[in-house]
Amino acid sequence: MFASRGLLRSSRRLVGGISSATRTYVNLSKPSTSVAVLELDRAPVNSLSKEMADAVSAAIKEAEGDDKVQALVLKSSNPKIFSAGLDITEMNNPEVERLEDFWRSIQDLFLTLYGSRLSTVAAIEGHSPAGGCLLAMSCDYRVMTEGENFKIGLNETKLGIAAPYWLKDLFVKTIGNREAELGLGLGKLYSPSEALSVNLIDEVVKNEDVLEVAMKEAETWAKIPPKGRVASKVMLRSEMMDELREKKELDVGWFRDFIMEEGTQKGIDAYLKSLGGKK
Numbered sequence: 001m002f003a004s005r006g007l008l009r010s011s012r013r014l015v016g017g018i019s020s021a022t023r024t025y026v027n028l029s030k031p032s033t034s035v036a037v038l039e040l041d042r043a044p045v046n047s048l049s050k051e052m053a054d055a056v057s058a059a060i061k062e063a064e065g066d067d068k069v070q071a072l073v074l075k076s077s078n079p080k081i082f083s084a085g086l087d088i089t090e091m092n093n094p095e096v097e098r099l100e101d102f103w104r105s106i107q108d109l110f111l112t113l114y115g116s117r118l119s120t121v122a123a124i125e126g127h128s129p130a131g132g133c134l135l136a137m138s139c140d141y142r143v144m145t146e147g148e149n150f151k152i153g154l155n156e157t158k159l160g161i162a163a164p165y166w167l168k169d170l171f172v173k174t175i176g177n178r179e180a181e182l183g184l185g186l187g188k189l190y191s192p193s194e195a196l197s198v199n200l201i202d203e204v205v206k207n208e209d210v211l212e213v214a215m216k217e218a219e220t221w222a223k224i225p226p227k228g229r230v231a232s233k234v235m236l237r238s239e240m241m242d243e244l245r246e247k248k249e250l251d252v253g254w255f256r257d258f259i260m261e262e263g264t265q266k267g268i269d270a271y272l273k274s275l276g277g278k279k
C-alpha cells in the first residue's frame with residue numbers, strides 16, 4: 001500500500017507564484033521522478049471557488065514546469081469527496097464582475113487540465129458531482145473508489161442550471177451521445193459501478209488502494225515517449241479547446257446571463273438551502 005498521507009506530507013512543497021491564501025487549497029508533491037501528485041484540499045467539500053480553480057491551474061502549470069515530470073495524479077484530501085463541483089455560493093446572488101471572473105477561472109482550469117502535456121490520472125475518492133465530474137473527465141484516466149453511495153455525474157439540471165456547451169461536449173465524448181442525453185437531461189448521478197458501465201470512469205478500486213492504483217497507472221503513462229503521446233493528445237483534444245478559446249467571452253456572457261436570471265437565482269438559492277438543511 002502506498003502511504004499516501006505521510007508521503008505527501010514529507011515531499012510537500014508550496015505552489016509558487018500565487019497568494020498565500022490560495023496555497024492552502026492544494027498540495028503538490030513529487031513522490032517519484034516522473035509523477036507529480038496534486039491534492040485538492042479545500043474543506044469541507046473541495047468545491048471550486050475562483051481562488052480554488054486558480055490554485056489548481058497554477059499547481060498543474062508548476063508540475064508541467066518540471067521537465068522530468070510526465071504524469072500527474074489528481075486526488076483529494078478528503079477520502080469521501082473528490083470535489084463537490086463548483087462553489088455554489090459563487091453563483092448565489094453574485095456581483096456580476098466576480099461572477100464573470102469566476103467563470104473565466106473555471107474555463108482556464110478546464111483548458112489547463114484537459115490540455116496538459118502531462119498524462120493525468122484522477123484518483124476519484126468518493127463523490128464527484130458536476131464540476132467534480134468535469135475535473136475527472138478532463139483527465140486521461142479515471143480510477144474511482146468503490147461504495148455505491150458515492151456518486152459521479154453532471155447533476156446541473158437538478159439545480160435548475162445547464163452545463164455549458166463545452167462540458168456537454170466533453171460528456172458526449174466520454175460516454176456517447178445517447179447516455180449523455182439521459183445523464184444530462186435527468187441530472188443523473190452514477191454509482192461507481194454504473195459509471196464504469198457507461199465508461200465515465202475506467203476502474204473501480206477499494207478505498208485504500210486508490211492512490212496506489214492511480215500511481216501505477218500514472219507510471220505506465222509516464223513511460224510512453226512523450227513526443228507521440230502528447231501529439232496524440234493534442235490531435236484528440238485541440239478542436240474542442242480551440243473552439244472554447246475562440247468563444248471564451250461569448251461563453252462568459254452566456255454563463256452570466258443564465259446565472260443572473262431571477263428564476264435561476266431562485267433555484268440555486270433553494271438548492272443551497274436544501275444542502276445546509278440536511279444537517
Ligand SMILES: CCCC/C=C\CC(=O)SCCNC(=O)CCNC(=O)[C@H](O)C(C)(C)COP(=O)(O)OP(=O)(O)OC[C@H]1O[C@@H](n2cnc3c(N)ncnc32)[C@H](O)[C@@H]1OP(=O)(O)O
Pocket residue numbers: 044045047081083084085086087088089127129130131132155156159161162163164167255258272275276277278279
Ligand atoms: C451554469 C453552468 C455551470 C455548470 C458547471 C458545473 C456546475 C456545478 O458544479 S454546481 C455544483 C454541483 N454540486 C452539487 O450539487 C453537490 C452538492 N453537494 C453535495 O451533494 C454534498 O455536499 C456532498 C455529497 C458532496 C457531500 O455531502 P456531505 O458530506 O453530507 O456534506 P454536506 O452536504 O453537509 O456539505 C458540507 C458543507 O458544504 C456545503 N457544500 C456542499 N457542496 C457545495 C458546493 N458545491 N458549493 C458550496 N458549498 C457546498 C454544504 O452546504 C455544507 O455547508 P454548511 O451547511 O455550511 O456546513
